[in-house]
Amino acid sequence: MLAPPVAHDEAPRSRPWQWLWRWLRPRRRWCWGTRLVLSVSVAWLLFVVAHLLASGRTSLWAPIDLMPPLMLLAVPAVLLVVAPFARPIRWRVMVLLVATAAVGAGHSGINLGYLWHTPPPAPPHAISVSICQPSPCSTVRPQARSLSRSVTWT
Secondary structure, eight states: OOOOOOOTTSOOOOOTTHHHHHHHSOSSOOOHHHHHHHHHHHHHHHHHHHHHHHTTTOGGGTTGGGSOTTHHHHHHHHHHHHGGGSGGGHHHHHHHHHHHHHHHGGGSOOOTHHHHOOOOOOOTTOOOOOOOOOOTTTSOOOOOOOOOOOOOOO
8 A cells, every 4th residue: 555645835843952063063173172172071061960860879980079078169260261262162162061060069069158148156154075185284204315425445
């Protein structure tokens, strides 16, 4: 049996992913620097997501946990400085890097609330911990030794 004829007068339907492809597709060939910026940006986003998922849950991630937490914001900041040089896709890379910084900001160790908020004073009967150093009277002084020695010559 033959398939029913299709009218060619109809415009092709817009598929849901076509708007995304139009936004992502390259309009001209990218240079190696643009490819490098994009690949490092995507790799860092994947690293941050993997860090959030695996940190503290597996011992295999323990060596990577030794990385300073500030790196979660420093690397996107450095890449944001370099992103304008990736001319064909600079805005897309900048959006990607801002999203990466937003995802990693919670684990970066920076507390922005501390800039505007001071903690209230401790209540009057709060437990306080202090480090006491020994008083000079309680230390035992070593006895002075005699520095003179007798020397005999033969």
